[in-house]
Amino acid sequence: MTLHRMDHVGIVVEDLDAATEFFVALGLELQGDGEIEGRAVDGVVGLQGVRTRFAFMQTPDGHGRLELITFRAPSHEGDDGHEPANVPGLRHIAFVVDDVEATLAGLQERGAELVGSVERFGEGYILCYVRGPEGIIVELAEKIG
Numbered sequence: 001m002t003l004h005r006m007d008h009v010g011i012v013v014e015d016l017d018a019a020t021e022f023f024v025a026l027g028l029e030l031q032g033d034g035e036i037e038g039r040a041v042d043g044v045v046g047l048q049g050v051r052t053r054f055a056f057m058q059t060p061d062g063h064g065r066l067e068l069i070t071f072r073a074p075s076h077e078g079d080d081g082h083e084p085a086n087v088p089g090l091r092h093i094a095f096v097v098d099d100v101e102a103t104l105a106g107l108q109e110r111g112a113e114l115v116g117s118v119e120r121f122g123e124g125y126i127l128c129y130v131r132g133p134e135g136i137i138v139e140l141a142e143k144i145g
Contacts, residue, residue, distance in 0.1 A: 008056070008065035009093060011136060016070040018133045020055045023066060025110050026095065026103070026138065028057040031065065037073075049073050059095070066093070083135065092129060094139035100126045103140050107132065120144070 013019040024030060033055040041050045051072040058065050083091070097103045100118060107130055108114070115129035115137060123145035130138045 008067045009090075010067040010069055012069050012071065013134050013136075014070060015133060016053050016055060016068055019068045019136070020057070022107070022110060022112070022132045022136075023057045023068070025106060027097070028059055028066065031056040031058045047074055092137035092139050094141055096141050096143060098142065100128060100140045100142040104128060104130060107138075112138075 011019070020030060020033075033053070035051070035053050037051040041052065042048055053070050053072065055068045056065055057068065083089075104112075104114065104118065111133070113131045115131050118126060118128040120126050124143070126142040126144055128140050130140060132138055
């Protein structure tokens, strides 16, 4: 067995359009979108009667991809998606940007919230966490020095 690469990270969202707009504003490119349902998808995800919409987003360098997914069926019940950053599980995704402050300002104009504060880590990075649509935490990292 040989691992070739990581293909993508999947994020389930309620509002696919808002999530797509957020990641486009961040700088990702919409690679493709569509709908899928049927026995094969039921089998893969282990649910019955699955109907989804999805959007694949790609980083400008072509190496990172996100799959944003909304399930039209079956229905689900759960929390509000606003868990703190220290809860076990997938908590955040990180992107390197040219200017943390400018990127943060642009995302805040679209409703994103700063989780803590913008901090400088020695001579290496300026970092912050931003909470985007549906509680998705995005780390912004600006390389300095």
